[in-house]
Amino acid sequence: MDIKWKKFSHSLLTKIVFFIITILCFTAAITLFLDIVGLHHNDFDIVVEDSYYLGREYMQDSSQIIDNLTTLINFKSEENILNGGALTEEEISREEDNLFRDFEHSKRFNPKLSYKENYPLFQEIYADKIAQIKDELIQADLRNYNSTLRELENYRGVFYYVSDGDNTFTNGINNKEYFKKYPSYMIFDKSEQTVYPEEISKNKYYYWIVPDTSSLEQTNNTTLYIAFTDDFLDPRIDDWYRNKEFITYSLYKIMGLLLGLAIAFLYLIVIVGRKPEDDGVHLNFIDKLYIDFNIALCLLLIGSWFGAINFLLFENRIFEAVFPITLVIATLGLILVLSLVKHIKNGTLIKHSLTYTIFHKLFIFIKDVYNSGSVGVKIVLIVIAYPLLVALTFFMFPVTIGIGVWLALKKVQEFNAIKEGVEKVKDGGIHHKINLASSGEFAKLAADINSITDGLNKAVDNELKSERLKTELITNVSHDIRTPLTSIITYVDLLKNEKDQAKAEGYITIIEQKAERLKILTDDLFEASKASSGNIPVNCEKIDIVSLITQGLGELDDKIKEQKLEFKMNHPQDKVYIEADGKLLWRALENLLSNIFKYALDGSRVYLDVADIGTEVRIVIKNISAYELNISSTELLERFKRGDEARSGQGSGLGLSIAKSLIEIQKGRFNIEIDGDLFKAIIIMPK
Known part of the structure; x- marks a missing residue:
């Protein structure tokens, strides 16, 4: 009997069935939970609420109406707003502070001076904007006032009255008894604070309206009456009952699914890796994956799930896709988790990790070194x-x-x-x-x-000569060329006296990288020199600029996809011809595109606009920089200037300079503009 049971319980079919049960229970529970969180606003408390008046929905509606009425009574009237009566010195001062922060980032700001010394200059430069602050704040208050009135008008089945003695807002009459005729009301004034039904005061969210009514009470003559009719309450009470029934039923289903999940998962843990014929742990090709990578993939799957859910939530498509996404990710995740379980059973959870493998080999290496x-x-x-x-x-x-x-x-x-x-x-x-x-x-x-005696003087002379040549070269180029050259010299010096072969190979690798970097910089410098001196032959011809750009982008399609950039091209429907050298023009455009590939924000859009402006054609390339462009356009056009101040990229800083020179020798104009992190390159060529 035990053998037959073992054959059944440890069979592949049984494992697949319990695997599917585990995945379906987990996926369904997650889907139901997100349904409650998303569609029903995370309202789990509704399960234990006895009535609509003790729920969150009632307090949300009441609080919103009280907020609107409080806003109106604070504004008093449209005339008061236009006269600036609703403004405070704090609001005006705050807006001035915002302007001053803009001034601090401008070129006119002097960081060597104190706040008080800079402030008069700020007031002089921003005089017009400072004068407009009050008008702008008044207009903002007026818009808020009117939108609040419109919002109150949209409420159906709600009567309200609020007054501070001088200003009154109402869609009913000033009569307490009139408001008390309705099935639910709130009365707040200096002599009375009444809510009906009385159970409203026991609502756990009652504090939502307390601050607003308290602020009304602090003003001597403020009175607030609100009444809700059956037209307002009945549909909301019906919705409350439906939500309560749905969420209660869903929670019961979630508990049932979690119970099934626990049973199926525990059973899988017991039988995974086992076969009916023996008690050993059997591993498959998935189990060859290092434990470190396995755990990393599990974390990646969890992160992917949260990322996908957030994206779908942002796109308002979560409830149609959460089940399949969770199903796929949970399936992959369970496979990886069961692989970890098999390694635990096999006693190889630690030994099969890449970290253990590396440290074990390091230990063997140390041991060999010791024995040597x-x-x-x-x-x-x-x-x-x-x-x-x-x-x-x-x-x-x-x-x-x-x-x-x-x-x-x-x-x-x-x-x-x-x-x-x-x-x-x-x-x-x-x-x-x-x-x-x-x-x-x-x-x-x-x-x-x-033992070093012969040839020492010669070595010293050669070294001095080498240093002199390096000094002359460093003097004639910029920091970008000095950096790889200094690195080469440093590692060459280390290599001369290095006995450790492993370190020597590392030094050689670094020297090779820096030499390649230096070659690129030198080639760019040579090209920049030729371009700026006008020693490049120019063969101007009639060129369809749109076709040239389209063909070039097609050749760079792999690079564009690699950086996840989205190119948006705008151009006239008719062909646009210019007079230029095709090779030189594309070289300039290629420099700009290369600049984008190096410094553009991954996943952003790049705009290419071609416009006919009479006798000339304007080409504008815009992109968002991944680095903060705290540099002027003039400085960025200088040679060996780069947008990333940390200079962590591989650019030479010559790309824009070369592009400018190439455009100018074709009788065109080149300029760049910077607006925050927006980088814009403008090329104007003759037609």
């Missing part, structure tokens, strides 16, 4: 063993640290002796000998240095 008896033994002991020794002997760490300091000082003295000897040899004392009493690695290094 090379200088690596001492380095490993210092870097790894000593901190461990201090941790293990924390109860006597002063002694351990003292011994370590003494040994370190001894080695420092040997190092200083070698350093002083090298200094003397460098200064011309090539017969100087470095004598060390020890027999360690420093002694061997000192012996090697002592």
Whole structure:
């Protein structure tokens, strides 16, 4: 009997069935929960509410009406608003502060001066805008006043009366008893505060209206009456009952689904990796994935789900797509989780991780270094063993640290002796000998240095010559060329004395990268020099500019997709011809597009506008920069200037300069404009 049961419970079909049950229960529970959160505004409290008057919906409607009436009574009247009676000095001062912050980011602001010293200049420059502040605030208050009136007019089945003694707003009459005839009302004045039904005062959200009514009570003559008719209440009460029934039923279903999910998932945990014929854990191709990557993919799936749900929520399409999205992501996630479970059963959760593999190989490497008896033994002991020794002997760490300091000082003295000897040899004392009493690695290094006599002067002369050439080159180019060149020199110097082959290969790799970078900068500099000097032949011809741009964008389609950019091109329906050299013009456009690929915000739009302006054609390219463009357009056109102030990109800073020169030698005009993070390049060519 046990064998038959095991064959059934551990069969592939059983695993698939329970896998499907787990996924469906999880997906359905999530979908129902999001349905309550989204369509029913996260109103779980409605399940325990006894009536509509104790619910959130009633308080939301009441609070909104009271807010609107409070707004009107604070404004008093349209005449009061137009006379500036609704304005406060704080509002005006706040708007002036906003203008001053704009001034702080302008070129006229002097950071060396204090706030008080800059303020008169600010008042002079922004005099017109400061004068307009009050008018703008009055117009804003007037719009708010009128929109509030319209909103109150849209309420059906609601009667209200509010008055401060001088100003009155009502769609009924000033009579308490009149308002008390309706099935629900609120009376707030200096002598009475009454709500009906009385259970409203026990509503947990009653505090929503308390601050507003309290502020009304603080004014001596303010009176507020609100009454709700059956026309207003009946449909809302019906909706409340329907929502209560739906949410209650949905919560019962969610609990049932979660129970099914727990049972199915626990059963899967028990049988996953097992087969009827034995008790071993059987792994498949998915289980070959490193545990680190598995966990990372699980986190990625969770993040993808939240991202997709947020996107659908923003697009108002969540409820039609949440089930399939959750189903797919949950299926992939459960496969990965079950793979982790199998590794736990197999005892390989740690050993099958990439982190463990790397550290294990590192341990083997350290062990091999130790067994080799090379200088690596001492380095490993210092870097790894000593901190461990201090941790293990924390109860006597002063002694351990003292011994370590003494040994370190001894080695420092040997190092200083070698350093002083090298200094003397460098200064011309090539017969100087470095004598060390020890027999360690420093002694061997000192012996090697002592053997260096022949060819030292020649090496020094060559080095000085090399430094002189590098200095001349650095003097003639900008910071961008100086940086890779300095890096090359530094790593070449390190490579001369480096004994560790692994480090030497690393240095060579870096040198190769910097050399390639230097080649690109030099080529750009050469091209910029040719373009600016006008030494490039120009063969002008009749060119269809729209076709040229369209064809070029097609060639760059892979690059555009890679950076997730969306190009929007606007141009006349008729063909637009210009007089230009096609190759040079495309080279200039290519420089601008390359600039976009380097610095544009990923996923943003790029606009290409072609316009016929009489005897000329204007081409405008606009994009949003991924970097803050806290630089003027004039500075950005200078050579070796880049938009990213951190200079972390690979651009030479010559692209815009080359583009400008290429356009100008074709008798065109080139300019750029910057507005916040919007970068705009403008090319004007003759027709």
